[in-house]
Amino acid sequence: MTLTFTRRTAVSLLTATAGIAALSVPASAQDTIRAISAFPQTLAFSESFKGFVDLVNERGQGVVQITYAGGPEMFPPNQQVDAVRRGVIDMQYGPASYYLGTMPEADAWVGSTVTAAEARENGGFALMQGAFKTKLGVELLAHLDTGVExxxxxxxxxxxxxxxxxxxxxxxxxxxxxxxxxxxxxxxxxxxxxxxxxxxxxxxxxxxxxxxxxxxxxxxxxxxxxxxxxxxxxxQTDLAVVINPAKWESLTEESRALITAVAEEYEQISYENFQTMATEIDARVKEKxxxxxxxxxxxxxxxxxxxxxxxxxxxxxxxxxxxxxxxxxxxxx
The missing domain is CATH 3.40.190.170 (Bacterial extracellular solute-binding protein, family 7)
Structure with a gap:
C-alpha cells in the first residue's frame, strides 16, 4: 500500500535544499532528539509519525531536529515508554493503552468521542499530560491520529x-x-x-x-x-507522542515552543489525513x-x-x- 502525505513530500524538498545551509550551523546551536515508534516503519501509523518528525525538522532548521531511529526492532513496543522514562531514548510514539496497568487513564482516549483539538480546548489533554507525567514519568506532547475507529x-x-x-x-x-x-x-x-x-x-x-x-x-x-x-x-486510536522529562527541560525555550506548536498543528493534520485514508481504504477493501x-x-x-x-x-x-x-x-x- 502506498501512503501519500502531501506535507511529507513538501518537507522532503525543503530539507534537501536546506541541507547545505544546515551544515554551517554550529552543533551547539541545535537541539537533537532521537525518536522511535511502536509500529513497523512501513505501517501507516509510523508513516504519520514520520510526518510529524518531518514537520518539526522543517520548522526547526538550526533550532531542533528529530532523528527517527526505528520501530519495535529497537525496543519491544510495550517497553518503549519505560526506555523514554529512563532516558535510553528521547521520544516515542505509540499506544497509551499498552500501559493500562500503570496508567488506567489511557482508557480516556480509547473511550473518547472527541478530537484531540476538542480535548485541548475542554481541558482533557491537560489532565492526560498530568497522568502521563505522574504515572509513566514522561512528558506528553501530542495525541496524534485521532478519529480512527x-x-x-x-x-x-x-x-x-x-x-x-x-x-x-x-x-x-x-x-x-x-x-x-x-x-x-x-x-x-x-x-x-x-x-x-x-x-x-x-x-x-x-x-x-x-x-x-x-x-x-x-x-x-x-x-x-x-x-x-x-x-x-x-x-478511538490512543496514539501518544512522549518525551523524556529531563531531555524536554534541556531543550531551549525556542525548541520547546516550536515542538509544542507543531504537535498541536499536526494533531489536526493527522486527523484529516486519516479521515481521507479511511474512506479510500473502505472503498478498496469492498472492491476486493x-x-x-x-x-x-x-x-x-x-x-x-x-x-x-x-x-x-x-x-x-x-x-x-x-x-x-x-x-x-x-x-x-
Missing amino acids: FHVYTIGEPKRTEAGGVDLSGLRIRSQPIYNAFFEQIGAIPVSVPVPDVYTGLERSTFDGSGWPIIGIEDLSWDKFLRYRIDPGVF GMTVITLEGEAADTFREQAFESAWARMKAAGSEHYDALRKAYYGR
Missing part, C-alpha cells in the same frame, strides 16, 4: 440476532487489552496474539477474527483472510470482496455503547482519581 473483523460470516445485532458467541477473536471486556460482553473469546503472528494465525484459521482499525488492515495483508467487517466502528455488515438503529447504538462503556468501566474499576473529569472531557456523559 476500531472494527471487529471475521473470517466467516457472523450469525445475526433477531434484534438485528451480531452473534459472536464462541468465536475466537484476536484481541488486546482494550477489547477484552467488550468481546466478552458480546460472547466472543478474546485471544492474545502479537501483531507479527496474526497473519499466520489467520492463514491457519487458529482464530476466527480480529479487532483492528480500518487503517493498516491492508498494510498487514490481513484483509486476505478477514472477509467480513462489522460496522459501526467503536473506540470484503462484506460490511452494518448494524442499524438500536442494535448499532447498543453495540457502540457496550464498547465505550467497557473502557470507562475499566478505568473506574482501576480507581482513577481523574475518572469523572476525564469522562466529561472525552465522553461528555
